[in-house]
Amino acid sequence: MVRGKIQMKRIENATSRQVTFSKRRNGLLKKARELSILCDAEVALIIFSQKGRLYEFSSSNMQKTIERNREFSVEVESTNTEVEHHVQNLKSETAIMKKKIELLEGSKRKLLGQDLGSYSVDELCEIDNQLKRSLTNIRKTKEMLFVAQIEQLEASEKSLLQKNARLLEKCVLKPQPPQAEHGECITYTQSSQSSEVETELFIGLPEMH
Numbered sequence: 001m002v003r004g005k006i007q008m009k010r011i012e013n014a015t016s017r018q019v020t021f022s023k024r025r026n027g028l029l030k031k032a033r034e035l036s037i038l039c040d041a042e043v044a045l046i047i048f049s050q051k052g053r054l055y056e057f058s059s060s061n062m063q064k065t066i067e068r069n070r071e072f073s074v075e076v077e078s079t080n081t082e083v084e085h086h087v088q089n090l091k092s093e094t095a096i097m098k099k100k101i102e103l104l105e106g107s108k109r110k111l112l113g114q115d116l117g118s119y120s121v122d123e124l125c126e127i128d129n130q131l132k133r134s135l136t137n138i139r140k141t142k143e144m145l146f147v148a149q150i151e152q153l154e155a156s157e158k159s160l161l162q163k164n165a166r167l168l169e170k171c172v173l174k175p176q177p178p179q180a181e182h183g184e185c186i187t188y189t190q191s192s193q194s195s196e197v198e199t200e201l202f203i204g205l206p207e208m209h
Helices: 014-039 062-111 121-173
Strands: 044-048 054-058 185-191 196-202
Touching (some): 044 062, 054 062, 062 121
Antiparallel strands (some): 185 196
């Protein structure tokens, strides 16, 4: 016979309710005992009947287990409080950053000349002065960069001139190959595939006959 699905609601018949309580209570106590033995877990179970009768099971000491649960609950509550405080700080920082972003976007639109219809003459004059100051700062920065680049190029030119001077000095001081003395006869030999021809070259004044 297949048992039907039990509806999760209060049993109206008192006798049936008591029988069900006894069966479920004994089964729950048995499961708690098995869990503590099989898994080496610290288990504590407390049951109060409808009439206020106490049924309990503890794998060790019930009072120590209750105290351990109380300490853990305090620790969890403290952690939750810290988390909530941190979340509140994050929300405050987010709101501040959002406000700053809105102000920056408004300043950007002003500098770009957008949405100026709601501004007064004084505000428009202030925007104009701000743009002039910004343009002046940009020009000064650009001039400083140009001067730095010119100085860097001049330093590079000076370094190259010094290198060229050192190379020129080395070329001037380099010893020249020996020249032929007066009256020295230098013999050149010309080779070919078929024969050799010797030619004498006389360096000096011609002899007087």
